[in-house]
């Protein structure tokens with residue numbers, strides 16, 4: 001009897017915990033204002049752990065499309081590609097990757113082979129740029145930037161433009 005009671009208590013406790021975890025997951029996965037679609041779940045390039053990026057930061061139509069579909073709407077868009085090159089220079093990506101991302105201290109970004117194979121996908125490269133790596137690539141390229149601070153450094157829209165430029169350089173899909 002005693003055993004049964006404590007079992008019941010354990011089950012109740014577990015349920016409560018699962019319920020709370022669900023509520024948290026919902027809050028984290030809340031769709032962008034007005035949207036009802038599900039959104040991408042990002043993971044860090046360091047160890048694949050969950051990478052939470054507020055939907056609010058995806059504040060352009062194109063960034064929201066990416067958040068919900070994983071597709072980068074700027075691919076092949078010449079105006080966005082030109083802006084992406086400027087953003088790459090502005091945030092000193094050039095200092096380590098070279099003016100044409102051909103590689104310098106950091107590796108070439110031309111592909112089709114990447115150090116992190118997932119960088120062949122736009123979601124993967126987005127995660128690498130947003131949160132950095134263990135091997136010398138800081139969050140958003142510069143370790144001083146706090147990736148959780150919306151007002152600091154590259155926006156998701158900027159990152160997508162940088163990726164569209166990088167993809168225009170190499171033999172990537």
Ligand code: HEC
Pocket residue numbers: 088091092093094095096097105106107108109113114115116117119125128129133134135136137138140141142154162
């Ligand atoms: C301080 C030097 C430095 C800066 C600045 C820097 N990077 Fe890097 N980056 C590196 C290094 C080193 C690596 C390789 C990291 C590793 O192997 O873990 C890397 C890796 C990468 C990769 C992964 C490449 C692959 O083969 O998988 C991408 C994408 C990337 N950087 C993009 C950027 C962008 C975009 C910026 C600017 C916002 C930037 N980096 C700024 C040093 C830098």
